[in-house]
Amino acid sequence: MKKTLFSLATSLLLITTLSSPAFAASQPETRSGLIISVFRLNEFHCQTVKNTVVKTHSSTATISRGISKISMTGIGSACISQKLFAVWGYTGSVWGQLGTVSTKTATPYLTSLPANLLICKGKSNAVIKSGPGARFSTVGTVTSTQTVAADLFQLEAKAVPLREDGRGWYRIKWRGKQAWVASYQVTNAAFGCANWASYWAEWTHR
16 A cells, blocks of 8 residues: 555656656756656656656666666557667756667667766778767777776767667776767667677667
């Protein structure tokens, strides 16, 4: 009974928060801030808050570092078993979608921080930037696949759902200093650079 009342109270709080004008300027880098931001996208499987369940699949520590894997599940007779996985990132002030993936595990993006990631060379050399954006100066070039440690993510451009992925930057250690590498140039070790190459051969990013 207590669990039911708690779930009801949480749902009412979520709906109230979603309708609050003040929320538009406040998207904290927290699990609750992320979930509310996903609901505000208004792209539910069942077109309504009460028929959609949003869950995060990254740790609290990772979410506080700017990235998370999420799932949106449709519930009810018209929506049962419909499920969408996506990766969301934090811009420094708001949450936005980085990319959509087909399953919980099939994603090129590293969604556990801090951790190691692979910089994949691909058809052209990957570049390392001094800050989280293409406008920053180039501080290095990767001519072959490398493994580096990443501890932070920052979203630069939000995805256009079902059309193209967004663009973000992972903060890494490069020659003893902090630097940044683009989300479309890296992957997690489990996904690997071969799958990464196949992913980007069929998809695009902003």
